[in-house]
Amino acid sequence: GGDRVRLVSISIDPEYDTPARLKEYARKYRAGREWRFLTGSPADAVAVQRAFDAYRGGKMNHVPLTLLRASPDSPWVRIEGFASAEELVGEYRKLKRR
Numbered sequence: 001g002g003d004r005v006r007l008v009s010i011s012i013d014p015e016y017d018t019p020a021r022l023k024e025y026a027r028k029y030r031a032g033r034e035w036r037f038l039t040g041s042p043a044d045a046v047a048v049q050r051a052f053d054a055y056r057g058g059k060m061n062h063v064p065l066t067l068l069r070a071s072p073d074s075p076w077v078r079i080e081g082f083a084s085a086e087e088l089v090g091e092y093r094k095l096k097r098r
Contacts (some may be wrong), residue, residue, distance in 0.1 A: 005092070007035040010048055013059045014039045052076075070095040 011017035022037035031037070039045075049055035054065050066079040068091055077091055 005034060007031075009035070009037045010045075011037070011039040012045050012049060012062050014042055014045050068092065068095060070098060074098075 009022075011022065017037075017039045019039060022039055025031075026035065026037050029035075040048075045059075046055060049062075052065070052067060054063070056062055063080055064082045066083045066088065068077045068079070068088075069075065074095070077095065079087065079091065083091075
């Protein structure tokens with residue numbers, strides 16, 4: 001339904017984060033079907049970071065970043081740093097009220 005939450009984790013280190021490693025990570029954290037783990041080529045990783053204005057020159061300079069949005073036509077809400085579960089739930093609730 002419309003209230004379903006989906007998560008996407010995108011690797012910025014695809015040389016290490018192989019599909020097999022991401023599958024194991026998903027198993028470790030009990031990721032359901034609504035949580036996807038994506039990897040690709042190093043160029044893909046840079047392109048995604050640039051698309052979200054998150055590229056900082058390489059994987060050693062990356063910043064923790066969470067992006068949320070209510071729907072495909074809604075703007076992204078950007079949370080820099082390590083977001084706590086409480087912070088994520090709070091932002092989600094704000095998005096649902098808009």
